Amino acid sequence: MTITGTILRTAIRMAVGAMLAGGLAASAPAVATEDTATRAAFTAGPLTAAPGTMVSGFLDIAEGVDTGTKVPVTIAHGAKPGPVLALIAGTHGYEYAPVIALHRVRRALDPSLLSGTVIMVHVANMPSFMERTVYRGPVDGKNLNRVYPGRADGTVSDRIAHAITAYVIAPADYVLDLHAGDGNEALRPYIYMPVTGDKAMDRAIRDMALAFGLDHIVIDDQRDMSARPTRYTDQTALVMGKPAITTETGQLGSVVEDWVGPAERGVWNILRHFSMIPGTATPVENPVWLTGYRVVTSPADGVFIPAVRDGYAVAAGGRLGVLQNLFGEPVATIRAPFDGIVNYVVATPPVRRGEPLAMVSRRADPPD
Known part of the structure; x- marks a missing residue:
């Protein structure tokens, strides 16, 4: 038609x-x-x-x-x-x-x-x-x-x-x-x-x-x-x-x-x-599947010092970084909510209360 x-x-x-x-x-x-x-x-x-x-x-x-x-x-x-x-x-x-x-x-x-x-x-x-x-x-x-x-x-x-x-x-x-x-x-x-x-x-x-x-x-x-x-x-x-x-x-x-x-x-x-241009797509083989992601946010304004990098594996309770006040004094230790992979972490110092500090995801089996 x-x-x-x-x-x-x-x-x-x-x-x-x-x-x-x-x-x-x-x-x-x-x-x-x-x-x-x-x-x-x-x-x-x-x-x-x-x-x-x-x-x-x-x-x-x-x-x-x-x-x-x-x-x-x-x-x-x-x-x-x-x-x-x-x-x-x-x-x-x-x-x-x-x-x-x-x-x-x-x-x-x-x-x-x-x-x-x-x-x-x-x-x-x-x-x-x-x-x-x-x-x-x-x-x-x-x-x-x-x-x-x-x-x-x-x-x-x-x-x-x-x-x-x-x-x-x-x-x-x-x-x-x-x-x-x-x-x-x-x-x-x-x-x-x-x-x-x-x-x-x-x-x-x-x-x-x-x-x-x-x-x-x-x-x-x-x-x-x-x-x-x-x-x-x-x-x-x-x-x-x-x-x-x-x-x-x-x-x-x-x-x-x-x-x-x-x-x-x-x-x-x-x-x-989608066959919109000539050629064949090269899809990823055996990707790492992740699920249950959690964005960990800052409990207060301050200065964040990360202890991990993007892509790191972390254990439940593992240290993601330390939140300091503006005088460099520790305010809180930021910890991983579960075993998983760090998708991203804030890598510049200033943070505000409620802003993301890191995202962590669990490993998963391939979906059906």
Whole structure:
């Protein structure tokens, strides 16, 4: 059956309309099947790309209760039909490795050889990116990855999330939320693989996680698929019926090849996995499976001195580090909650009460 551009745009408007009405309705991922002769242009917000072309520009986040901003986006609309893949980087502005990885992908991706469409959000959180802030935006103090699906009448983080939900996540069939250790975090690369309880969806998510190619995969079975608001980028996609994973491929603001390379290779692997470009994906073999992750937070403001590094194995009660006051006096010993692997640890001294100090996950058997 041929799906015309009009029908596609109508379907997108219906999905966005349900989302804005408070529904975030779930539906099975749909792949366009129109032939090349009738293939329509692809539109996301103010950007429109003809088949076989690439267009870059901005989603304009207008001023509201606070200042506005712009979100840099590229659409690569393939000459041939295929799925719509959303790639979102820069949700946290100090997580640079995925931002640079998408720059490389944009330069090398040839839309004349592409089947389907790629929507690249180069920097989701421009206020944080330009001000080099960790976790939270400098304008409203909000964590962009905690306010989805956003609000058109909210603060700037809410409005960014609202625009990305409407113009990037809603028209996508699959979503990659590309992260790194924030500017204060030493992190060993890994993937969050959500578990939704829907067998077909979970198979698609697992296939994406393996195809991306990182050798540590966290089985994220702590999801509440009924929770509203959805809060997270990937959760928003999942509730709308779109398989999604979150990747972590860098640390401490570094853009060395060790961190940018895995993000870039992962994107190319996903494109091959969905047969959007020629070639075969090289999925990871025998990854380390992790589960039951716990983020250990700081009991007070102070100075954190870590005793472990990212990737270390720790025993239950093992020392993760020492929290000191501003005079260098010990305040608390921070200990591991169970036997496990350190996914990341805060590697810069200043911490505030309630902020993460480390994430620890248990080893797990491969999922069925």
